[in-house]
Amino acid sequence: MTSSEQTREQTISNVETEYHEINSKGAWPILYQHIRNECGNYDYTCNESKKPQNKNLNRYRDVAPYDHTRIILRRGVCDYIHANLIQVDRAHRQYILTQGPLPNTTGHFWLMVWEQNSRAVLMLNKIIEKNQVKCHQYWPLDDSHEPTMMFEDVSLQVDYVSKIESSDYTTRTLRITDLETNDSREILHFHYTTWPDFGVPQCPTAFLRFLADVRQSGALDQNVGPPVVHCSAGIGRSGTLCLVDTCLVLIEKNGLNAVNVREVLLEMRRSRMGLIQTPEQLRFSYAAIIEGAKQSPLGNANTENNEILKNYYEEMNNKNNSSLEKDDEPPPLPPPRGESLTRSMIADISPDASSDESSSAPPDKPLPSEPPNHAELPTDTSMSITNCTSEQSTDVICDEISPSDTDNSFQTNSPPSNSDAKGEVRRRNREKNERLAAQVREMKRRQKETEEWQKLKRSLFTPLTIGIGIGIGGGIVALYYYLYMRS
Incomplete structure (x- = not known):
């Protein structure tokens, strides 16, 4: 084994050691x-997203693009699009999330793809998830009578x-044409269809095969523009893919140095x-990085001797089996986006807490640097508006807008009016805080009951154990004495 391979093995070992340590302590939520908390110290601005003319161009009110990395459109009267450029220079990687x-932003989306010279679009969500529209149908379908979409506002045309088709994803080839110059080029559309919202793929190996196909297409090469990666909000599933790919590149390039996933x-x-967006996505990222580092080339899975993958698959199968045992009833409407996210985090920390259907999930703490400005956002009769708690550089409580x-x-x-809206925001925050306090009290009560039961078990079982021991010991002595006297 060469020195490079030995160091690479040591690098993987370090990541595995960290994974096992976190996993054994159940410390992913921590x-x-x-x-x-560390990201709460960032002081980056999102001023462009707050401008009145741009507010209805954002899907979620609490997820905004930073000003210093936002993509700027060069054509048309609007230069704003909800997108950021992520560059990791040491990995020679860049992505548009x-x-x-x-x-009303589909034309802007394709204009960004055209202007940034992107080779591919990576879509990690389905159009409808949990009975909610999470993304507009922005590409032409092959089964339509007219497999062409025209975007006159940006002078572009997209053709199927x-x-x-694969088991977990579909790869489409689309042609985008600039109607002003008649220039055109083909775009690859990688659509991962089995990745649930706020969740993770069923297994890392299928995800790694998807990533391998994306790599082999040349979509991540340096001689083309950055790939456009999106899910619904463009932070959870999209961030997971970019983190895994970047860490694997660092291991492949300098597998010589330990890769610090957190950094x-x-x-x-x-x-x-x-x-x-969730501890589960963070854990999946570690598992996929470890598995991907052991595959040569990427996408060729070998799980026979991989303890992490075996345990991961076993846990996922147990979850799937338990869900199959439930009645085949239509799924209920999902809770608000942020509430479902925070509830899953509480469930990771305290299983008992997740069983209380009546309790609401606690909101994230809003920071003073980002005061609520919900009243400035327009209401819409054609939109479904639900409470949402997600993360800006400052964790802000706000609402979700979905078509x-x-x-x-x-x-x-x-x-x-501003006064009425601010009063409504204060009232909702007060109600959430009261629900949070009630939930904390309930969790403490259950914890106290558990501790008292443990003490009771020790007090009950210890004398019984001692009594049984004395009885057995006395019987042995009596038997020995009886045999001795007979002899």
Whole structure:
């Protein structure tokens, strides 16, 4: 084994050691919260996203692109798009992370792809998830009578060419044409279809095969523009893919130095807020990095001697089996985006807490540097508005805007007065804090009951054990004495 291979093995070993240590202590929520807390010190601005003319171009009110890394459109009257450029120079990697396009931002999306000379679009979500529209249908379908989409506002045309379907993803070839110059080029559209919102792929190996295909297509090469990566918000699943790919590049290039996954994630979060949204996504990233580092080439899985993957698959299968045992009823409507996220984090820390259906998830703590400005945002009769708690550089409580199932255009009503809206925000925050306090009290009560039960078990079982021991010992002595007297 060469010195490079030996160091590479040591690098992988270090990541595995860290994985096992965190996993054995169930400390993924703690590590994830530590990362969030560190990012709370970032003071990057998002002023462009707050401008009145740009607010309806954002899918979620609490996920905004940083000003210093935002993509600027060069054509048309609007230069704003909800997207950030992430560069990791030491890995020679760059990505454009963006939200799932809205009906009124689809033209801007394709204009960005064209102007940035991107070779591929990586889509990690489905159009509809949990009965909610999470992304507009922004590309032409092969089964339509007219496999062409025109975007006159940006003078672009997108045509369907072909597709290849796999078990977990579909690869399409699309042709984008600039109607002003008649120049055109083909774009690859990699659509991962089995990655649940706020969740992780069922297994790292399928995800790594997807990543291997993306790499082999040349979409991540340095001689083309950065790939456009998106899910619904462009931070959770998108951040997971970019983190795994970047860490694997660093291991392949300088597998000579230990890769600090946490530091790489913090570095990437300086370019776009909130990358990786759950402790489970963080854990999956570690597992995929470890597995990907052992594959040669990437995408060729060998799980026979991989203890991490075996344990991972076993846990996932147990979850799947338990979900299959439930009644086959239509799924209930999902809770608000941020509430479902925080509830899953509480469940990781305290399983009992997740069983209380009536309790609400606690909100993230808003920072003084980012006061709530919900009243300035317009309401929309064609939009579904739900509470949402996610992460900006400052963890801000806010609302989610999602297109309705009909995907209609925006129809803005008159906004409420600032005083009424601020009072409503304060009331909702007060109610959330009260629910949080009640939930904390309930968790403490259950913890106290558990501790008292443990003490009771010790007090009950210890005398019984001693009594049984004395009884057995006395019987042995009596038997020995009886045999001795007979002899």
